[in-house]
Amino acid sequence: MKWIYNNYEFENRINNLSWTISGKYNEDISASEQDYTSKDVALYFAIMTGARHKYIEWNIVKKYLYNRIKQGYDSNILLGLVQVVLNIIVEDRVIQERPGIKDIRKKAYKDMLDGFTKIYKDDVIQKIKYVIVLENMGKHPSVDGLSRRILNCIRKIDINLPIIEILKEIDNIYIKFFEGKVIKSQDIKENSIEYKNDTDIDFDTFSDFMYEELYEDEQNEMIESEISNISSSMLIESVGEIDIDISKNAKERVLYVDEKTLDKIYNKMEHYYGKSYLNKNELKKIETKNCRNVHEGCRIHFTDGVLRSECSNVAQIKYVTRQKENNIGKFRDKAKIHKRNIIKLKDSLSRILIEESETSRVYSDCGTIHANRAWRATKSSNNKIFYKDIENEKGKYVIDILLDGSGSQSRNQANVATQAYIIANALTMVGIPNRVMGFSSFMDYTILKRFKDYEDKIEEIENIFEYFCAGNNRDGLAIKSTCDGLLNRNEENKILIVLSDGKPNDIKIGKDRERSIRGEMSYRGMIGIKDTANEVRRARQQNILVLGVFTGKENDLEAQRLIYGRDFVYTKDIERFSDIVSMYLKKIIRN
Structure with a gap:
């Protein structure tokens, strides 16, 4: 498990806690990667x-589920019941052994519920989960009669029973309350085991499923996956949703185009955004590596923009030229203030770098003799007449600034360009290599525009004013692709600063309504948030320090916290961007 704050000592602590609780030190029980914003949630997980x-024999549970689902039980209901019952049993047993866990559970439940904007109560299993969570928090929720009767039956199960007997109790609950959810025998596959009737189960032979062979078919793979989900997640995770905009019934944002239009998009990308500074083989290699899973079928376009690379689109050149002139004009309106901020930031960083690079002298009883202290050898009890000079070992720094260039930033174009210009100037003046990139998406392309490269000279920094906003934002793919360049640098300290004003949000492209290029889901809501959060976590695991600066709406704050964790700053004033970066860099260098 990886905690959201990327704190190695804490990660080590919670992994050791898992092993201590289980007592099975030879098993890899920390392989599931979970991202939580609270220490209490991480500890409880x-x-x-x-x-x-420690308490559940998952192989027996797997065989039971395989047998019953093959027999015709409704998989959603049965899996939900199994999760609820086993979760209660595990919680009760571990709290009996360690009563202090009850307080951690209450805090963890509260932290997770606080992040939900929607509670799923669409079916009886979801309602039961919600009630259990609230009751464990010391609350007394009202609930309908059916849900209460099922809960009472679940509560009556003896937690000390063997797993076979517990599964028998689950079977009884299913038959009593969901007997209509068993598929008729004629609808079951020919190789299924048939009983006397749909609900008449002979409990004298209840454990016969233990002797069944499990074959590698699709159903078995599905049950393997569900077992993994149940054994590596908390009951509360399925209770609510953080993003109210994405519900189970929400329509996907899919843009369907014909084959001819799609080919035209692929062939004309350089016409719209400028020729790529990477050749086709380099692009193919990057896309093969990064365009996987939720990004399957996506493409990446690295460009210096239409003004500094080959482009035949006269209209686009005129538009970007006009936008650049507008950005520069806004900068010149307050040129004295901005130039003063550049010098202020440069001086501040220079002072810290000089302080941190100074050699520290430490006196000791061995090393190089200090002539002025030699007399102490016989005259004083303080015999530290030698010294050692400790060199700064923090290493050098390299910084990437990644600017959200989607349409939602259009109201801030000039301000964002100005703040990036201030930061890049100051960093360049103090000798810290830095790169400024903008990202947006158009159709199934993620466009990464390079405004300034690491080794560009001061006079080339003005290219940042070419920044303009259009399209959507596929944050996870942009961050992943930007980190590739950082990882190729030799500097010991790599820093990525991401400026965004909204949640990840992108469409998908479909050639027709039967199939689409990007799989089954649009890149928005929790899909986009979780993917971006995973890329931030992956970057930190590769020793890249990642700071998220958010300038959007307050109701999107929770999503940004999930993505960036502790290293995350919210500001309503985009003009404070350079100040925020300054404070962050000073903190990083000093620590």
Whole structure:
């Protein structure tokens, strides 16, 4: 498990906690990667992970589920019941052994519920989960009669029973309350086991499923996946949703185009955004590496823009030229203030770098003799007449600034360009290599515009004023592709600063309504948030320091916190961007 704050000592602590709870030190019980914003949630997840390994025989559960689903049980209902019952049993057992866990559970539940904007109560299983969570927090929620009766039956299960007996109790609950959810025998596959009737199960032979062979078919793979989900997640995770805009019934944002139009998009990308500064083989290699999973079928276009690379689109050149002139004009309106801010930031960074690069002298009882202290050898009890000079070992720095260039930033174009210009100037003056990129998406392309490269001279920094906004934003793919360039640098300290004013949000392209290039889901809501958060976590695991600066709406704050964790700043004033970056860099260098 990886905690959201990327704190190695804390990660080590929670992994050790899982092993301690389970007592199975030879098993890899920390392989599931979860991202949580609270220490209490992370601690409780670690406790439950270890407890599930200790108390539940998952192979028996798997065989039971395989047998019953093959028999015709409704998989959603049965899997939900199994999750609820096993979660209660595991919690009760671990709290009996370690009563202090109850307080951690209450705090963890509260932290997760606070992040939900929607509670799913669409079916009885979801309502039961919600009620259990609230009751464990000391609350007394009202609930309909059916849900209460099912809950009472679940509560009556003896947690000390063997797993076979517990599964038998689950079977009883299913038959009592969901007997209509068993598929008729004629609808079941020919190789299924048939019983006397849909609900008449002979409990004298209940454990016969234990002797069944499990073959590698699609159903078995599905159950393997569901078992993994149940054994590596908390009950509360399925109770609510953080993004109210994305619901189970929400329509996907899909743009369908014909084959001819699609080919035209592929062939004309350089016409719209300028020729790529990478050749086709380099682009293919990057796309093969990065365009996977939720980005399957996407493409990446690296460009210096229409003004500094080959482009035949006269209209686009005129538009970007006009936007650049507008950005420069806004900068010149307050040129004295901005230039003063550049010098202020440069001086501040220079002072810190000089302080941190100074050699520290430490006196000791060995090393190089200090002539002025030699007399102490016989005259004083302080015999530290030698010294050692400690050199700064922090290493050098390299910084990437990644600017959200989607249409939602259009109201801030001039201000964003100005703030990036101030930061890049100051960094260049103090000798810190830096690169400024903008990202947006158009159709199935993620466009990464390079305004300034690491080794560009001061006079070339003005290219940042070519920044303009259009399209959507596929943040995860942009961050992943930008980090590739950082990782190729030799500097020891790599920093990525991402400026954004909204959540990841991109369409998908479909050639027709039967199939689409990008798989089944649009890149928005929790899909985009989780993917971007994973890329931020992956970057930090590769020793890249990532800072998120958010300038959007307050109701999108929770999504940004999930993505960036502790290293995240919210400001309503884009003109404070350079100040925020200055404070962050000073903190990084000093620490």
